[in-house]
Amino acid sequence: DSGVTQTPKHLITATGQRVTLRCSPRSGDLSVYWYQQSLDQGLQFLIQYYNGEERAKGNILERFSAQQFPDLHSELNLSSLELGDSALYFCASSPYGYGYTFGSGTRLTVV
């Protein structure tokens, strides 16, 4: 167990729907990062939160949003889902941006 917990592990949903992915960082880590892993694009950085505030943005679509709550857990919201959004979504956490620890990921399948 890496200490970073992601739920659910698997998610199957239809096009046009909205889903929420959850990430609990390692105890004490203030930074949370979201990544999308697909076969053709590899690992794409989506967004970073630090202690509740957005810190950096990567290739995140406008249909996607995220937030980090006071207890430091984070949620990634994906809406108006398309077939191409099917991917593994990883969350990682770190203290002050060092030593990223990754969760096991959520496998999203859009049908």
Add this chain to the structure above:
Amino acid sequence: AQRVTQPEKLLSVFKGAPVELKCNYSYSGSPELFWYVQYSRQRLQLLLRHISRESIKGFTADLNKGETSFHLKKPFAQEEDSAMYYCALRPPLVFGKGTRLSVIA
């Protein structure tokens, strides 16, 4: 803009042969580089950080600022080394597209 390039999508070597996974980066500041390994679509695990100059599972990597490279090396490949290897540059972590290492018995 920061960018990481791993030129090989797939690298196949025989057991006991040397391995070199290439990584080149582009970054205007002082880079921090990492190698991550991923077994069978599991979570990524940190393998090496350039600042620690350590050897993990027999792998080493040296940062060459002149050539903007951070190649991963192992003198004798083992079957259990078969996995996806990602080079990454921070901050925040930007990954290369990865190299799949296949070690043939």
